[in-house]
Amino acid sequence: MTDALIARAAEILRINDLGHYTVPTHGLYPFQWNWDSALSALGLFHIDEDRAWREIETLFDHQWEDGMVPHIIFHKQDEGYFPGPEVWGTGRTVPTSGITQPPVTGFAVRRLYERATDKAMARRRALALLPKIARWHDWFYRARDPHGTGLVAVIHPWETGRDNSIDWDDAFDRVPTDGVGAFQRRDIQHADPAHRPTQEQYKRYIWLVQRFRSLGWDNTRLHDASPFRIVDPGFNAILLRSCTDLADLAEELGETALAGDQRAQAEQGLDALEGLWSDAWQQYLCYDRVTEALIESPSVGGLIPAFAPIAPPRAAAIAAHIDRLGERVTYLIPSHDPAAPGYDGMRYWRGPSWLIVNYMVADGLERDGHVATAQRIVADSLKLIEVGGFSEYFDPFTGAPCGGPEFTWTAAMVLEFLKREPVASG
Ligand code: GLC
Numbered sequence: 042m043t044d045a046l047i048a049r050a051a052e053i054l055r056i057n058d059l060g061h062y063t064v065p066t067h068g069l070y071p072f073q074w075n076w077d078s079a080l081s082a083l084g085l086f087h088i089d090e091d092r093a094w095r096e097i098e099t100l101f102d103h104q105w106e107d108g109m110v111p112h113i114i115f116h117k118q119d120e121g122y123f124p125g126p127e128v129w130g131t132g133r134t135v136p137t138s139g140i141t142q143p144p145v146t147g148f149a150v151r152r153l154y155e156r157a158t159d160k161a162m163a164r165r166r167a168l169a170l171l172p173k174i175a176r177w178h179d180w181f182y183r184a185r186d187p188h189g190t191g192l193v194a195v196i197h198p199w200e201t202g203r204d205n206s207i208d209w210d211d212a213f214d215r216v217p218t219d220g221v222g223a224f225q226r227r228d229i230q231h232a233d234p235a236h237r238p239t240q241e242q243y244k245r246y247i248w249l250v251q252r253f254r255s256l257g258w259d260n261t262r263l264h265d266a267s268p269f270r271i272v273d274p275g276f277n278a279i280l281l282r283s284c285t286d287l288a289d290l291a292e293e294l295g296e297t298a299l300a301g302d303q304r305a306q307a308e309q310g311l312d313a314l315e316g317l318w319s320d321a322w323q324q325y326l327c328y329d330r331v332t333e334a335l336i337e338s339p340s341v342g343g344l345i346p347a348f349a350p351i352a353p354p355r356a357a358a359i360a361a362h363i364d365r366l367g368e369r370v371t372y373l374i375p376s377h378d379p380a381a382p383g384y385d386g387m388r389y390w391r392g393p394s395w396l397i398v399n400y401m402v403a404d405g406l407e408r409d410g411h412v413a414t415a416q417r418i419v420a421d422s423l424k425l426i427e428v429g430g431f432s433e434y435f436d437p438f439t440g441a442p443c444g445g446p447e448f449t450w451t452a453a454m455v456l457e458f459l460k461r462e463p464v465a466s467g
Pocket of ligand 1: 065070074075076077201202203204
């Protein structure tokens with residue numbers, strides 16, 4: 042069984058490999074996506090080490106001058122996706138979107154380096170990527186934390202990677218839709234509309250794109266000008282894990298100044314993250330920077346911080362929280378608490394389980410000694426594949442496959458679960 046899963050996962054990576062980047066899945070997502078690439082590189086590593094580095098290098102070839110790394114790179118024309126480059130209008134030679142995604146590359150590059158069999162090659166490539174990743178992290182703290190709180194905000198739901206989470210339903214309701222003309226969605230031609238965001242949400246996604254475009258994609262203005270400014274604990278935790286991993290890697294490679302900067306950023310962010318902890322929910326919560334209030338919404342965004350080096354009592358509380366969820370669902374980790382209003386087990390980020398989230402949370406829990414919880418998450422992830430195939434996401438009760446099929450990062454995570462060296466516990 043294991044061999045068959047590995048073979049199928051490798052085949053999916055090959056099917057979605059366009060040479061110097063992978064598409065998440067053909068049809069639904071025909072371009073390069075930011076955090077998909079970083080996480081998929083970990084799976085590619087098990088097939089072709091050189092190719093794994095290339096995936097991340099391609100992403101950084103399209104880094105903006107201000108340091109941002111865009112969430113989509115439109116390497117070639119494809120009519121099958123909306124909104125395409127003409128809607129974004131970012132004016133780049135190789136078109137890109139104008140927003141970003143969870144910065145997981147610091148973590149991924151450190152892991153690629155640690156595992157490398159050809160250390161000289163890995164050293165050369167890591168050294169070239171280090172300053173670029175650091176520049177992206179610096180951009181976050183400059184552009185998305187302009188008032189120096191230690192935490193960064195996202196200005197579009199697509200930036201979080203958890204596009205239609207219940208977490209920002211109220212905040213998103215405040216985004217207007219006036220001036221958004223008729224458009225034809227393509228996603229619902231590739232996937233079941235019941236698994237996807239609603240039309241109302243799409244209008245707001247597009248309104249924000251138009252607003253930012255009207256400001257010339259000038260990141261010195263976008264944060265304060267956006268009516269949607271959410272501090273997502275999961276997003277911040279990914280950034281903080283990447284900062285600490287980048288610091289460790291930089292130290293190892295003798296780049297001590299860069300290491301010091303990244304470490305200082307991480308320490309400040311980890312302190313600030315404490316402000317998002319909720320004793321009542323036993324997890325972190327999102328914070329709405331416009332209304333200046335925590336958002337009482339129990340989603341996996343508040344559990345992802347287990348990935349970052351958070352304080353031991355917080356990690357233990359998250360492990361216990363996930364154990365309790367595990368008594369209520371068949372397959373961990375639901376993206377939203379099934380008992381909470383708005384839960385929808387097949388609709389994208391409003392309930393389904395995602396393997397990439399499982400991977401990051403299990404990684405952190407294992408590191409912090411919560412091995413049984415991590416093992417349950419990994420076991421559930423592999424069962425999901427057996428029940429639902431290599432889908433984009435899964436119903437946490439039935440394991441039914443949702444979204445797109447033959448999904449790159451799902452396959453990459455399966456390779457990771459089955460082929461990686463276990464992370465030492467303790
Ligand atoms: C969806 C997901 C996002 C992912 C993208 C490509 O937009 O919500 O996290 O990066 O698809 O797979």
